Amino acid sequence: MTTLWVNGRIVAPGESGVSALDHGLTVGDGIFETALVDDGRPFALTRHLRRLERSAALVGMSTPTETEIRAAIEETLAAAAATSPVTHGRLRITVTSGVGPLGSDRGDAAPSLIVGVVPTGAWPAEVRAVTVPWTRNERSAVAGAKTTSYAENVVALAEAHRRDAHEALLANTRGELCEGTGSNVVVVLDGELLTPPLSSGCLAGITRELFLEWAGQEGLAVVEKDLPFDVLAEAEGVLLTSSTRGVQPLAAIDGRPLERTEAGEKARELYDRRAAEGIDP
Structure with missing residues (x-):
């Protein structure tokens, strides 16, 4: 089962946690990282967060602080572990530019932060x-x-x-x-x-x-x-x-x-x- 944290709280899959006017939804204005989860812990998280910063700089977008992102990740992993430990899985960190107009211009809203964790199986023996x-x-x-x-x-x-x-x-x-x-x-x-x-x-x-x-x-x-x-x-x-x-x-x-x-x-x-x-x- 996927565990989701959206803009400050754990939400159920399918529950709305962002506005229909979020620019990540309307124009795909967002950045993300995907990390391997190994025995409940994200692998190479510091490098992933550094790359998230580089992506934000390239697209000219603000992001929550690293402290805020790490806290959201910890809360999401803890919520997932409370249901079933994620021994092998995928962590997804998504940041969008937040609510914006129905067009390519950005607004001045705070960015949205979405963290998701899902257990995954192994890749096939032959790819x-x-x-x-x-x-x-x-x-x-x-x-x-x-x-x-x-x-x-x-x-x-x-x-x-x-x-x-x-x-x-x-x-x-x-x-x-x-x-x-x-x-x-x-x-x-x-x-x-x-x-x-x-x-x-x-x-x-x-x-x-x-x-x-x-x-x-x-x-x-x-x-x-x-x-x-x-x-x-x-x-x-x-x-x-x-x-x-x-x-x-x-x-x-x-x-x-x-x-x-x-x-x-x-x-x-x-x-x-x-x-x-x-x-x-």
């Missing part, structure tokens, strides 16, 4: 992805921000599900590999680990950030470089990274089976081992 024809705009005004304007991702992911896959991968407007709808991408080519740079327009994923940091510390070479989108057709292996996935090898892309490569297995093992060392790295 498949497909490529889709739509592109990320690396020159967008909100490139690099994790915004609630997610219609593009909804459409792309629905196409992936229609094709019996779990994720959709997108190019940017230059025809370069960018990211998935909710993941960053690492390819294995000639035994080398390669990933698109942030200049590709991909989101600065927290798992991507941790993986690159830890790989650098342990001498596992991961090269950030611009990659043509069709690299996916020749890669020996492809890995997805996200907060709920960790580092996840793909079993197939566009129906083409992929290998469990040595480089990919080293990447997955390194991330799993380092992530187990502490809840807030």
Whole structure:
């Protein structure tokens, strides 16, 4: 069951906690973070809150204080635990610009804060992805921000599900590999680990950030470089990274089976081992 905290109180799913004029609803003017919940605690929460601040700055939006957000998270997790402990789940932190006019202009209302926690199961043993024809705009005004304007991702992911896959991968407007709808991408080519740079327009994923940091510390070479989108057709292996996935090898892309490569297995093992060392790295 989903546990929700909306603007100062726990609410039942389906109960109204924000105005029908909230700009997060009317024009998608909001930002968010999704963190893994492990044994009732959010993983890498400090990094997620730092990225929330960066997203707010990119879109020019005010947010509640970090103290207020952390208190809301604690209250939500406590309410969830009172019903059933969340041993493995998803924490969602959403901030909108609050009540605004029926148009793109913002009002001067206080931001809305919504926190949700839901238990989740494990990913399937074999995860498949497909490529889709739509592109990320690396020159967008909100490139690099994790915004609630997610219609593009909804459409792309629905196409992936229609094709019996779990994720959709997108190019940017230059025809370069960018990211998935909710993941960053690492390819294995000639035994080398390669990933698109942030200049590709991909989101600065927290798992991507941790993986690159830890790989650098342990001498596992991961090269950030611009990659043509069709690299996916020749890669020996492809890995997805996200907060709920960790580092996840793909079993197939566009129906083409992929290998469990040595480089990919080293990447997955390194991330799993380092992530187990502490809840807030």
